[in-house]
Amino acid sequence: MSRFLNQMFFRPLSAFYSGIEMLSRNARATQTIDGVVSRLTRELSRTEEPDGGLFNRAALRDEGGARGPESNLEKGGELRYERVAVDPTGRQSALSLTEQDRAIIGRVEPSLAAARSLKRWQAGAEATRSYDRQYELIREFNPSSYSYAFLDQLPLDGRVVPVMGAVDDSLYDQPKQAGSQKVLEEFREFVLRYFMRVSAYQPPEASVGMDAHPAYTRYLSRVSWCPQDRDEKTGFGFSQLYYKLRDTGEIGKFPPEMESRIVDLREIGVKYEWVVLKVKILQFNLSFRLLGSDVASLVVPLVEDSYLAVCGDFILNQDKPAPGVLGRYGFGYAFLKNLEQGLFAYGPGEFDTALQLIDFHVLDSGEIRSHLTFVANRPTRLTNVEINPVQWGYSLADLLSFGVSSAVLGPLGRALERIPLNLGSFDPIGAYVSFANQLTGGLARRDLCISLEQLERDFLVQHFQQHYQMLVGSLLTWRQIPNWLDSSTLPEWVRTGKRA
Numbered sequence: 001m002s003r004f005l006n007q008m009f010f011r012p013l014s015a016f017y018s019g020i021e022m023l024s025r026n027a028r029a030t031q032t033i034d035g036v037v038s039r040l041t042r043e044l045s046r047t048e049e050p051d052g053g054l055f056n057r058a059a060l061r062d063e064g065g066a067r068g069p070e071s072n073l074e075k076g077g078e079l080r081y082e083r084v085a086v087d088p089t090g091r092q093s094a095l096s097l098t099e100q101d102r103a104i105i106g107r108v109e110p111s112l113a114a115a116r117s118l119k120r121w122q123a124g125a126e127a128t129r130s131y132d133r134q135y136e137l138i139r140e141f142n143p144s145s146y147s148y149a150f151l152d153q154l155p156l157d158g159r160v161v162p163v164m165g166a167v168d169d170s171l172y173d174q175p176k177q178a179g180s181q182k183v184l185e186e187f188r189e190f191v192l193r194y195f196m197r198v199s200a201y202q203p204p205e206a207s208v209g210m211d212a213h214p215a216y217t218r219y220l221s222r223v224s225w226c227p228q229d230r231d232e233k234t235g236f237g238f239s240q241l242y243y244k245l246r247d248t249g250e251i252g253k254f255p256p257e258m259e260s261r262i263v264d265l266r267e268i269g270v271k272y273e274w275v276v277l278k279v280k281i282l283q284f285n286l287s288f289r290l291l292g293s294d295v296a297s298l299v300v301p302l303v304e305d306s307y308l309a310v311c312g313d314f315i316l317n318q319d320k321p322a323p324g325v326l327g328r329y330g331f332g333y334a335f336l337k338n339l340e341q342g343l344f345a346y347g348p349g350e351f352d353t354a355l356q357l358i359d360f361h362v363l364d365s366g367e368i369r370s371h372l373t374f375v376a377n378r379p380t381r382l383t384n385v386e387i388n389p390v391q392w393g394y395s396l397a398d399l400l401s402f403g404v405s406s407a408v409l410g411p412l413g414r415a416l417e418r419i420p421l422n423l424g425s426f427d428p429i430g431a432y433v434s435f436a437n438q439l440t441g442g443l444a445r446r447d448l449c450i451s452l453e454q455l456e457r458d459f460l461v462q463h464f465q466q467h468y469q470m471l472v473g474s475l476l477t478w479r480q481i482p483n484w485l486d487s488s489t490l491p492e493w494v495r496t497g498k499r500a
Contacts, residue, residue, distance in 0.1 A: 097253060100339065101241075103339050104241075104276065104307055104336065104339065105251060107307075107336045108244075108274060108336065111309055111335065111336050112311050112334050114156060114334070115333075115334030115335075115354070115355040117154075117156055118163070119314070119332070121154045121375075122165065122373060122375050125150075126373070133150060133151040134150045135148060137166060137168060137460075145171075147168040148167055149165065149167075149460045149461075150165055150166070151163075151164050156353070162378040164375075164376060164377075164460060165374050165376065166374050166460045167371075167372070167373050168370075168372045168468075171368075172368040172471065172475065173478065173479070175368075179366070180326060180362070180363075180364060180366035183362065184362050185485060186483065186484040186485055187360070187368060188317075188327060188362075189484045189485055190481075191330060191360055192266050192315075193266075194484065194490075195331075196262040196277075197238070197260065197495075197497035198477045198494055199474055238260075238277050239260055239277065239279075240254050240258070240259055240263065240275055240276070240278075241254060241259065241276050241277065241278055242275070243272050243275045244274050245272060246269070246273045260497035260498045261495070265315050266317055268312050269311065269312020269315055273311065274309055274311040276307060276309050279305065279348075281348055305349070306336070306349035308333040308334065308335060308336065309336055310331060310332070310333045314332030314334075314355075315332075316332075317329055324363060324364050325361055325362070327361075328361050328362075329359070329362075330358050330360050330371075331357075331358060332357035334355055335349070335351045335376070336349075337350065337352065338350060346379035346381070347459070351377060354375065356372075356373070356467075357371075357374075358370070358467070372467055372468075374463060378456060379456065382427055382429045383430075429455075430452065437450065477494075
């Protein structure tokens with residue numbers, strides 16, 4: 001009955017209000033049209049699960065293209081799995097590793113090896129500034145000592161990989177009264193034990209108090225003028241999923257109650273060989289200007305989670321490493337490629353290889369500086385739109401009927417999915433760039449910045465801004481705790497990584 005109500009009433013009503021919300025936004029007509037088109041495109045790339053839910057149509061495949069993770073794991077043979085996962089304290093848990101768990105774990109070692117190569121290459125390139133192309137990253141507020149983006153290429157696994165990245169060094173904090181040694185001890189604890197637990201934050205909101213309303217109004221929230229409780233968190237939301245013990249090589253899965261309580265990073269490389277995290281990059285939107293910044297743009301929020309791997313090579317924990325520097329502390333992670341192919345072919349979860357380093361330097365004066373480094377392969381395409389006429393027609397009918405067709409024609413839709421009518425995929429953004437430049441003889445690229453390279457620069461700016469917002473939010477948290485060394489006085493949300 002619940003499924004029937006969802007299909008026949010709640011889902012159509014939600015779709016209707018979603019359309020009303022788009023039309024009611026304060027935007028130009030062309031932007032509204034773009035928004036509708038964006039939602040239509042997303043609907044065309046989605047289908048229905050047997051239980052009525054929605055998911056992106058893609059099978060679990062390993063690097064070699066075989067269905068399922070077994071072939072990828074059998075090739076290496078170096079990974080040892082427990083039949084029943086064990087948490088880091090040694091207590092046995094009922095968390096068995098699923099096929100998806102094993103597929104994700106199977107990508108850890110190759111991703112870490114590639115990220116180590118990126119780290120070594122980037123250290124040499126940054127020291128000599130010997131990039132093929134380098135661009136300045138400009139910021140007005142809290143100016144950097146130096147900040148730039150770059151394009152280059154490097155040898156990796158016997159091939160030449162085009163890469164891009166960004167580097168930023170700037171002031172993080174300037175303590176006013178505390179001595180530099182006290183700052184050093186507290187900040188070391190903050191970065192290596194608590195930073196990843198508190199890297200997501202909620203900007204302050206204000207509203208005039210209101211009376212309670214009937215329960216049914218929650219179904220009309222999209223057209224209601226009443227203030228709503230919205231999740232407007234920004235920054236990064238980390239959780240830990242898997243680990244490999246350094247001494248035994250055993251691989252386990254963190255129990256749910258420990259997922260938000262990120263391990264002390266000083267234990268990685270000592271107790272753990274590596275740890276796999278999942279990160280939700282909050283408020284991360286990609287914008288594509290189709291006909292100029294004031295005419296038409298396509299704004300797509302990226303809400304998917306990404307998987308990361310952290311090992312001892314990416315943990316920075318150094319006391320008095322150089323004259324004038326009391327300590328250097330930080331962490332980094334390799335990006336794991338998603339198991340499923342989504343609408344976007346590039347970005348978090350879609351990198352072939354990528355590395356992010358977040359380091360801090362505490363100077364003798366007590367001043368704290370941040371140093372951000374990002375390196376990733378350059379994209380060959382930006383989007384994946386599947387060409388499946390039958391599924392397109394079925395999804396379009398479902399959209400125009402506000403979900404009624406999926407309830408009536410559900411068995412037919414599932415039968416159509418079994419027919420191999422997928423004609424491949426194409427990249428509409430790349431096609432647009434190519435067409436514009438062929439039509440203008442390259443003028444679009446030279447004079448109008450319509451090129452994949454410009455999109456790469458825009459991505460690096462967006463990536464930098466996202467991490468900068470995370471640093472700003474973490475700074476507010478760093479300053480509000482009187483003593484980071486006394487765990488008994490820390491708020492519960494700091495210790496557990498969960499906010500109420």
